[in-house]
Amino acid sequence: MQLSPSDLATVEKLVATRRKVPRGEALYRAGDDFDSLYALRLGFLKSTVTSTDGREQVTGFHMAGELVGLDGISTQKHHCDAVALENTEVCVIPYERLEHIASEVPVLQTHFHKVMSREIVREHGVMLLLGSMHAEERLAAFLLNLSQRFEARGYSRTEFVLRMTRAEIGSFLGLKLETVSRALSRFANDGLIEVNQKHLRIADSDGLRAIVSGQTLR
């Protein structure tokens, strides 16, 4: 999606302010009034939904360049929590202003719609993962997804730091933390990865891909 210089100038007007979110604190919480989207400048966030009876589910991890807060548009209230996994900085994009400018700059409108649609597609992928994959398949898919996103941002696709705990990975993948830990150990044993606490190196991404597609005789 290309923006012309003049379009870019318009877009600049969107960003009102920046905001820092220290590790462990929330950018917003479920129930908060919605009035802005947030573009992640740097850092790492998780989104979580919590059911009435207190079960928490991580619905996504977000890194620099991604847009969060889309859940708030539907009812003008946020439906999930967005919590910083490390010190994080976001651009605040007032939503009313975005809608207004989008209606005048077609390319921006189109782009915005694509971003929302992409989020829907991403979630379909997560549903596929949660609904039909085994523990190790889920974890392998997760690692490959992280890898690909780091690469897209210019970082190493083979070596990176897991900003989230095993419990948070487990919540996202519908697994218990022990299962995540065991699967990581098994991958390491099989020479697919090297893990050292939060530091991770992918040694054999094809091997991980084979696991994702269930080509593993266990």
Next chain:
Amino acid sequence: MQLSPSDLATVEKLVATRRKVPRGEALYRAGDDFDSLYALRLGFLKSTVTSTDGREQVTGFHMAGELVGLDGISTQKHHCDAVALENTEVCVIPYERLEHIASEVPVLQTHFHKVMSREIVREHGVMLLLGSMHAEERLAAFLLNLSQRFEARGYSRTEFVLRMTRAEIGSFLGLKLETVSRALSRFANDGLIEVNQKHLRIADSDGLRAIVSGQTLR
């Protein structure tokens, strides 16, 4: 996903054509070029994604009044299949025209954004269900969700027909069809529902709600 009657009237102006989809046939398939959204006039659809290795996951069931096809916006290709579970009729909404009109009619633009956001929120709910609920909790939540949607359309919230098979329910809920069948039988035994093949009557919706929130000593 819900359009009010007056919204529908506005949307009518957008509609180029109608299209009938016989039971079992696809409105679109993954990989098809995207150029339109579809408002369901009558009938019932399922959306499914299929992984490279052939696993299929039902990502949603759609009924009259709902909008489908949003997944196609991101890349201009559909990435899931939409298949009719019964003879179905849709309004075809050419997407370019929608974008154009939306930029001129703020209320429509806002509404469209809310519809997309609601889909994201809905999917968060499904992730919570898939990631952290047990079989019977999932099924109870599913039945209550259907019930509520039928009610919103003026049908009975206690008595309706399941248009999908047990296998399709299972796929959506991340369960096997036998598990779905067993859970239904158990609910029936416990006096929560009456089932007769595809016909279903909810006898105790509070009981189902209690199950959803895990207040069941099994």
Next chain:
DNA sequence: CGACGGGTTGATCCAATTCAATAATCGTGG
């Protein structure tokens, strides 16, 4: 230092799957 959060690993358990048999229902063509 001691406590505490995060991680690993082992032993056991159980919910859901798998395998299997049977029944009910549907739809299609003679």
Next chain:
DNA sequence: CCACGATTATTGAATTGGATCAACCCGTCG
């Protein structure tokens, strides 16, 4: 219209993947 093969659904028995319970390690921070 009815018969018959093909789906779809139910139910039982055996199996198993991941959860649970528990012990222990490591690093960090007050």
